[in-house]
Amino acid sequence: MSKNTVSDRFRKVDVDEYDENKFVDEEDGGENQLGPDEAEVDSLIRQYPSSSFLTLICKGNLMEALQAVLKNPPINTKNQNVKDRAEGLVLKVLSSFKASDIEKGVQSLDKNGVDLLMKYIYKGFERPSENSSAILLQWHEKALSAGGVGCIVRVLTARKTV
C-alpha cells in the first residue's frame, strides 16, 4: 500500500508545462496595441454625413465607422480587457448596419480587412447575446462570398487572433 493516500495534488500538475520540447510561439511586442479607438468609433456611428439631401439624415456614417473599428486590431496583446473592449465595439458597429448595407460594407474592405472581419465574426459567435448571432450570420454570408473559404481557413489557422 502506498504511503500517501490522502493528497492528490500531483494530479493537478500540468506536465506539459515542463516538457522541454514544448512549442512556444514567438513573442511579438503587443503591449502597445490598444485596439480601435472607442471615441472615434462612437462619434462616427452618430455622425451625420455632410450631405444636403434630406433623405440621408439620421443614417450615420457607418462605412467610416467600419473602417475605423477594423484599424489597430489587438492581435498581439495579452491583455484580455483590450480584446473584449475591441470585440464589443466591433459588435456595436456591425449591429448598427442595415441589412441591405452589409454587402456594401464588406465590398469597401480590402483582403486583409475581410480576413479581420471574419475573425471578429467568429469571435462574436463564441459569446452569443440575444440578437447577435442573427446579425453575425448575415455578415458571415457576405464576408464568405467576398473572401471565400480561404478566409475561414485563415481564421482557424491563425495562432494569434483578436
Added chain:
Amino acid sequence: MAYHSFLLEPISCHAWNKDRTQIALCPNNHDVHIYKKAGNSWTKTHELKEHNGQVTGIDWAPESNRIVTCGTDRNAYVWTLKGDVWKPTLVILRINRAARCVKWSPKENKFAVGSGSRLISVCYFEQENDWWVCKHIKKPIRSTILCLDWHPNNILLAAGSCDFKCRIFSAYIKEVEEKPAPTPWGSKMPFGEVMFESTGTAGWVHGVCFSDSGNRVAWASHDSTVAVAEGGKSAVVTSLTSETLPLLCVTFITENSLVAAGHDCYPALFVYDAGKGAITFGGKLDVPKQSAQKGMTARERFQNLDKKATSDTKEAVLESLHKNSISQISLLDGGKAKCTKFCTTGMDGGMAIWDVKVKLIMYIFCFVQFSWATVIPNKMPKLLKSFLLSSLFVSVFNSPSNLP
C-alpha cells in the same frame, strides 16, 4: 488530360522512373507497387514488401535507377534493380518518429528524409563500410518536417515544417562533394546552416519547391496561402492569400509560374511577377465539361426548399477530375524550366496527367496583366472575368493533342 484510377484507396505517394514508363506508388499500405505502362493501361510488375509501416515517401533516381522509400516504421530502404528483382538495403536513420518525406539530391549521391522527430536525416553512401550513413539537421526545427526539395547545386535543401516555417538548410557533406560556390542564398554553407527562414505566413507548410535556377523557392501553407521567396541580400517574400481550401503541393513549371493543388481537388496556376513583387492567381487548370442544365419541376423545387432550405439546382457532386484531395504533383516532361506535362495523385486513388501549353501560360499572364489595367473596368462582375478566363482554357485544352 488523362485520368487513370488505380485504386479505391488513397495513393500515399508516387514516383516516376526516368523515361516515364513505370510508376512506383504506395496504395495506402506497407508496400510499394510498381506499374508499367502497356499501351493505354497499366500492369503491376513488382511489389516491394519490406516496410512495417505505411510508406510515406518514394523517390526514384532517374540516372542511377534506384528507388528510396521511407515509412512510418522509422526506416528508409534504398532499392536497386538486380536482374528483374528489386533488392532493398536498409538505411538507419536514427529517428524515433515516423519518416514523412524523402528526396534524392540532383546528383543522386545523397538523399534527405524529413521526419516527425523534428529533424532531417541527410544520408550518403560510405564506400569503405559499404553502408548508408546519415547526418542530422536539428536546429532550429521545432516540429515535423512535411516536405523537402533540393536546390540544383546539390547542397541546399528547402524544408517545410509544421512549425509554420519554410527554411533552406545547407546539406553539404564534405565526404562526397567539394565546397560549393556562393549562391544568392549565401556563401558560407557549413552543414546544417540555415540560409533562409520564412516569415509572414501562418499554417503548416505542406509543399515546397525550388525553381529551376534555384534562386526562388515557393511554398504552400495551410492557411490557404502560397508564397515565393527570392534569394538575395534581403530575401524578399511575396505571398498570395487565396480564397480556396489549403494547397498541399506546389511546383514550378517555368521560372515565373507555379502549379499548385490541394484540398480543392483541382490544380491551379499561379504567376509570379518579380518586378512587381506579386503573385496572381492564373486560373483553374481543370475545366469540367459543362453539364446540361436540367429543368426543374415546381414540385422538385418545393421539395428542395423543404429538405435543404434552398432551391439551388447545384448538385453535390465534384465536377473536377479528381474526386478527392490531390496530395502530390510530379513533373513528367520539360523539368521545372519549361514543363509540358505534369501528373497529380490524390486521395481518390487516381492519377491524372495534365498537359501544359507554355505559350498559354504567357498568354494568360498577359491577359491577367491586361485586365488589371484600365481596359477592363474594375466594376466588371467577377463571374464575367472568370468566364472569360475559363473559356480561354477550354478552347486550348480541348485542342486535338490529347494524350491517352
